[in-house]
Amino acid sequence: MTDTLTNPKLIQGRTGPWEIVMGLEIHAQVASKAKLFSGAAVGFGAGPNEQVSLVDAGFPGMLPTLNRYCVEQAVKTGLGLKAKINNRSQFDRKNYFYPDLPTGYQISQLYFPIVGEGVVEVEAEDGSFFNVGIERLHLEQDAGKLIHDLSPTESYVDLNRAGTALMEIVSKPDLRSPEEAVAYVKKIRTILIYLGTCDGDMEKGNLRADVNVSVRRPGEPFGTRCEIKNVNSFRFISQAIQYEARRQIEILEDGGSIIQETRLFDPVKGETRSMRSKEEANDYRYFPDPDLLPLELEQAWIDEIKASLPELPDEKRRRLMEQYGLSQYDAVVLISEQAKADYFEAAAKGRDAKLVANWVTNELSARLAADGKDFSESPVPAAHIAELVALIEDGTISSKIAKEVFDHVWNGEGSPAEVVEKHGLKQVTDTGAIEKAVDEIIAANPDKAAAVAEKPQAIGWFVGQVMKATGGKANPAAVNDILKAKLGL
Numbered sequence: 001m002t003d004t005l006t007n008p009k010l011i012q013g014r015t016g017p018w019e020i021v022m023g024l025e026i027h028a029q030v031a032s033k034a035k036l037f038s039g040a041a042v043g044f045g046a047g048p049n050e051q052v053s054l055v056d057a058g059f060p061g062m063l064p065t066l067n068r069y070c071v072e073q074a075v076k077t078g079l080g081l082k083a084k085i086n087n088r089s090q091f092d093r094k095n096y097f098y099p100d101l102p103t104g105y106q107i108s109q110l111y112f113p114i115v116g117e118g119v120v121e122v123e124a125e126d127g128s129f130f131n132v133g134i135e136r137l138h139l140e141q142d143a144g145k146l147i148h149d150l151s152p153t154e155s156y157v158d159l160n161r162a163g164t165a166l167m168e169i170v171s172k173p174d175l176r177s178p179e180e181a182v183a184y185v186k187k188i189r190t191i192l193i194y195l196g197t198c199d200g201d202m203e204k205g206n207l208r209a210d211v212n213v214s215v216r217r218p219g220e221p222f223g224t225r226c227e228i229k230n231v232n233s234f235r236f237i238s239q240a241i242q243y244e245a246r247r248q249i250e251i252l253e254d255g256g257s258i259i260q261e262t263r264l265f266d267p268v269k270g271e272t273r274s275m276r277s278k279e280e281a282n283d284y285r286y287f288p289d290p291d292l293l294p295l296e297l298e299q300a301w302i303d304e305i306k307a308s309l310p311e312l313p314d315e316k317r318r319r320l321m322e323q324y325g326l327s328q329y330d331a332v333v334l335i336s337e338q339a340k341a342d343y344f345e346a347a348a349k350g351r352d353a354k355l356v357a358n359w360v361t362n363e364l365s366a367r368l369a370a371d372g373k374d375f376s377e378s379p380v381p382a383a384h385i386a387e388l389v390a391l392i393e394d395g396t397i398s399s400k401i402a403k404e405v406f407d408h409v410w411n412g413e414g415s416p417a418e419v420v421e422k423h424g425l426k427q428v429t430d431t432g433a434i435e436k437a438v439d440e441i442i443a444a445n446p447d448k449a450a451a452v453a454e455k456p457q458a459i460g461w462f463v464g465q466v467m468k469a470t471g472g473k474a475n476p477a478a479v480n481d482i483l484k485a486k487l488g489l
């Protein structure tokens with residue numbers, strides 16, 4: 001029990017604590033207009049079999065031609081994962097029969113992947129960081145799609161996806177909790193989006209993960225793993241791991257052993273179930289594709305790609321903290337989306353950066369989320385947030401009134417300065433006007449004024465009354481000063 005208290009990642013079983021061990025294989029569709037080995041278009045929403053070339057359809061004698069752009073995206077991604085780029089890699093055929101695979105094999109890279117070992121820095125929920133090792137990244141083709149629910153008696157084949165380029169990113173078994181696994185996938189997704197090498201759209205299946213799960217007693221060697229195929233949301237990844245770890249712990253505690261197998265996650269039942277065991281696993285009879293030469297990359301080209309990389313999330317986080325004096329928390333929230341970080345920087349120029357960060361990460365984020373909008377689609381331009389913060393900074397409006405101003409700005413009533421003018425929201429710093437309100441309230445409430453002498457904290461009631469009388473526009477500091485003077489505190 002003490003173990004699970006000191007290490008919250010451990011799971012308490014009937015017979016003692018267990019540790020979950022996970023390694024992920026993430027499949028990311030390369031953001032490319034054409035397929036990996038043919039010129040056929042890649043796109044969502046085309047009619048069935050409209051984006052299929054003879055190569056993708058597996059016609060006899062058709063030769064694959066490697067798409068240079070896809071290779072460049074894989075190299076970029078490898079560099080973004082701080083990984084070794086292999087100057088020489090090789091495409092292999094992975095042979096199996098399935099109706100969505102007309103060639104009878106998938107072209108992949110088993111023995112010599114384009115990208116080798118790397119490392120990804122991931123932020124945990126408590127704000128600490130942990131590293132996840134990358135084993136490799138290889139390029140491969142996706143298969144087509146079978147459609148079983150259009151007819152009660154027939155299945156349909158759509159080959160639009162066949163031959164689309166995928167990057168498979170294989171992690172080392174470095175993950176120890178469902179939260180870590182989810183945080184890792186989120187981080188990979190963010191890096192890919194920054195790089196522009198994959199759009200990260202999990203709903204469309206453009207980013208999906210095979211999750212390998214095993215359990216062990218703390219300190220013991222790794223246990224036998226099961227692989228949960230094709231999990232395509234953060235929530236499902238977490239649910240699948242939790243279910244699978246529990247299932248394995250129960251088997252082991254009952255004296256059984258884990259059979260290495262491939263499993264599927266059923267999101268409706270929240271369970272994983274067996275798809276095929278290792279014994280039934282296909283023998284893919286991998287061999288180098290005779291139609292494709294080994295891929296040799298010139299170092300100069302790799303260096304050129306490296307020089308063209310955008311600023312990546314970790315670097316941006318460090319820079320935002322340094323340049324604007326932001327907390328790690330604010331910086332992490334801002335870099336989670338590139339457009340959000342860009343927006344912040346556009347608004348923060350010459351302003352109180354912490355205040356700008358607050359407006360961007362709280363008020364504006366919440367409004368955009370409620371409308372299902374991205375920062376790039378914000379109806380409030382960055383210049384307006386900058387103006388709003390400037391009005392707070394120079395005392396024209398209070399923070400409280402700023403919320404009201406923001407509402408009007410959000411509704412398209414103009415810039416913050418225009419809204420303040422139009423609705424008369426300027427903070428009252430004119431001490432004469434505040435004094436007048438204070439005098440009136442004290443005169444109308446002599447017993448309360450007398451009571452304040454014994455109970456100084458009762459001044460709060462007076463502050464409230466003055467703010468009410470001035471429509472919330474009185475400068476709170478001025479109100480406090482004047483009240484204290486008039487009440488003899």
Ligand code: ADP
Binds near residue numbers: 022174
């Ligand atoms: P395969 O080709 O059989 O899928 P890989 O070497 O590609 O095997 O490993 C697949 C994934 O399984 C990797 O992400 C790796 O980190 C992970 N993995 C390996 N051993 C274990 C284990 N004992 N428990 C959990 N995950 C593991």
Ligand code: MG
Binds near residue numbers: 025
């Ligand atoms: Mg694998």
